[in-house]
Amino acid sequence: MQIELKTSLKALEKAKKLGPKGVLKRLDKMGVVGRGGASFPTGRKWKIALETSSDEKFVICNADEGEPGTFKDKLIIKKNAETMIEGILIAAYTIGAKRCFIYLRGEYDHLRIELETKIKEIIKKSGLAVTIEIIRGAGAYICGEETSIIQSIMGNRGHAMYKPPYPPVEGLWGKPTIVNNVETLTGVSQSILFDDWDSSLRLFSLSGNVENPGVYEFPLGVKMSKILDVVRSKNKIKAVSFGCFGGFMKIKKNMEITHENICKEGCQHGAFSMIFIDETHNIVDVSYTIAKFYTYESCGKCTPCREGTIRLLERIKQVKEGKATKKDLELLKEFAEHVQETSLCGLGQSAGNYILTGLKHFKSDYLEYLK
Amino acid sequence: MDKILINVLKEVQDNDGYISEKAMKNISVKYNVPLAKLYGVATFYAMFKIEKQGEHIIEICGSPSCMLNNGQKIEDFLEKELKIEVGKTTKNKKFSLYKTSCIGCCDEAPAMLMDGKPYTNLTIEKIKKILKKY
Numbered sequence: 225m226q227i228e229l230k231t232s233l234k235a236l237e238k239a240k241k242l243g244p245k246g247v248l249k250r251l252d253k254m255g256v257v258g259r260g261g262a263s264f265p266t267g268r269k270w271k272i273a274l275e276t277s278s279d280e281k282f283v284i285c286n287a288d289e290g291e292p293g294t295f296k297d298k299l300i301i302k303k304n305a306e307t308m309i310e311g312i313l314i315a316a317y318t319i320g321a322k323r324c325f326i327y328l329r330g331e332y333d334h335l336r337i338e339l340e341t342k343i344k345e346i347i348k349k350s351g352l353a354v355t356i357e358i359i360r361g362a363g364a365y366i367c368g369e370e371t372s373i374i375q376s377i378m379g380n381r382g383h384a385m386y387k388p389p390y391p392p393v394e395g396l397w398g399k400p401t402i403v404n405n406v407e408t409l410t411g412v413s414q415s416i417l418f419d420d421w422d423s424s425l426r427l428f429s430l431s432g433n434v435e436n437p438g439v440y441e442f443p444l445g446v447k448m449s450k451i452l453d454v455v456r457s458k459n460k461i462k463a464v465s466f467g468c469f470g471g472f473m474k475i476k477k478n479m480e481i482t483h484e485n486i487c488k489e490g491c492q493h494g495a496f497s498m499i500f501i502d503e504t505h506n507i508v509d510v511s512y513t514i515a516k517f518y519t520y521e522s523c524g525k526c527t528p529c530r531e532g533t534i535r536l537l538e539r540i541k542q543v544k545e546g547k548a549t550k551k552d553l554e555l556l557k558e559f560a561e562h563v564q565e566t567s568l569c570g571l572g573q574s575a576g577n578y579i580l581t582g583l584k585h586f587k588s589d590y591l592e593y594l595k
Numbered sequence: 596m597d598k599i600l601i602n603v604l605k606e607v608q609d610n611d612g613y614i615s616e617k618a619m620k621n622i623s624v625k626y627n628v629p630l631a632k633l634y635g636v637a638t639f640y641a642m643f644k645i646e647k648q649g650e651h652i653i654e655i656c657g658s659p660s661c662m663l664n665n666g667q668k669i670e671d672f673l674e675k676e677l678k679i680e681v682g683k684t685t686k687n688k689k690f691s692l693y694k695t696s697c698i699g700c701c702d703e704a705p706a707m708l709m710d711g712k713p714y715t716n717l718t719i720e721k722i723k724k725i726l727k728k729y
């Protein structure tokens with residue numbers, strides 16, 4: 225896999241030769257974009273931080289992949305942490321940061337000691353006067369959101385904040401801060417060193433009712449049939465859920481997995497976490513699991529999400545228990561839309577996707593449960 | 596250098612098994628953070644507990660990939676075997692049982708954490724063995 229290629233501090237060397245502006249140009253040219261889901265061009269993010277003058281700047285590596293069904297960053301930390309750490313150093317060099325952080329999700333605390341050793345080694349070899357501290361996450365999904373991470377590091381509750389200001393302008397302690405995830409920063413090192421680095425390759429976390437779950441690397445535009453061939457399943461797969469937030473999609477074997485095609489189905493691919501669901505499962509049951517996830521993980525800052533996710537859970541439960549009517553399904557849809565439209569951050573704004581796409585593509589599953 | 600509060604709390608959680616009122620008061624004085632704020636932070640994160648816990652903390656994954664792979668059966672079995680509901684501690688104070696969101700072991704579902712260590716591809720047989728070890 226491309227993601228396993230090591231750069232052995234040669235990318236940092238090259239970055240120093242290119243100079244900060246040269247690095248930005250290189251990232252743009254190689255097509256490096258954020259891999260957390262938003263696909264924002266990395267060079268542009270860094271440019272803002274570089275151009276904002278401040279006595280102090282920060283770099284945060286987001287290792288808090290909490291989206292259910294996602295485990296690709298874990299693989300990178302296990303197999304290629306060196307290259308990720310080098311990416312952090314390149315970021316620090318480029319924007320002029322001295323203090324960097326890795327926000328490691330609490331569920332990956334078992335990887336921490338080894339990671340710490342690697343950090344020490346690499347910083348020493350690099351000769352840069354930079355520190356990288358590991359922040360030990362403590363189990364909060366919302367802390368995968370960049371403004372929440374910032375709040376969490378500052379010692380506050382990890383609430384999401386209204387944007388703007390964006391972190392590259394005003395982040396940690398009000399100073400310019402860039403937040404990039406593990407996969408992005410690893411790609412930064414690789415794209416700087418290797419001229420044949422392929423920006424179209426993405427890591428897919430594949431799980432659910434399949435025989436060969438795992439992390440795979442595919443180019444954007446890969447056919448669904450190819451993915452199904454790799455993961456294989458005992459029973460017929462009827463749906464894929466993009467994590468919890470991205471919604472349910474029908475399996476169309478000839479579909480090419482691209483941003484546009486997934487959007488057309490009303491779904492969001494995020495970090496390409498695909499949970500496969502076979503025909504022995506009802507979408508309403510899976511939705512019930514997802515509804516519980518949202519009530520649990522809503523940070524509670526804004527009312528439509530804090531209360532709305534609870535109401536959605538109640539309504540899904542009502543369907544599951546065979547107490548709902550057709551009219552209730554209409555209300556459910558309306559309610560889901562309402563929560564999405566009025567919530568503050570990405571969590572609440574996606575908290576109805578599984579319902580809207582479930583009702584759209586798997587209505588018959590709902591009808592089975594009606595009273 | 597600014598001290599990272601969440602790391603301080605995590606250390607207390609690791610050492611004491613929970614973050615007691617006394618510990619909070621100490622941190623409050625030492626780092627000059629209002630107690631009320633500290634309480635707010637400590638109660639925000641699922642892994643921080645403000646009540647005394649069992650000797651071992653079991654966190655079982657309740658997210659879709661595990662649930663699609665018999666996760667519910669594992670949860671039910673644990674409740675039966677430990678004679679407690681999720682969220683509670685056994686009478687002998689040995690285990691506390693929690694349900695958690697995805698722990699990133701979806702390719703080895705169903706999965707759980709025992710004191711932060713992942714146990715995967717769980718079956719009832721496997722759980723029985725694990726419980727015996729602790």
Ligand code: SF4
Nearest residue numbers: 523525526529569572
């Ligand atoms: S939408 Fe939900 S998670 Fe986001 S700020 Fe509001 S309550 Fe918090």
Ligand code: FES
Nearest residue numbers: 656661697700701
């Ligand atoms: S869904 Fe259980 S570990 Fe990810």
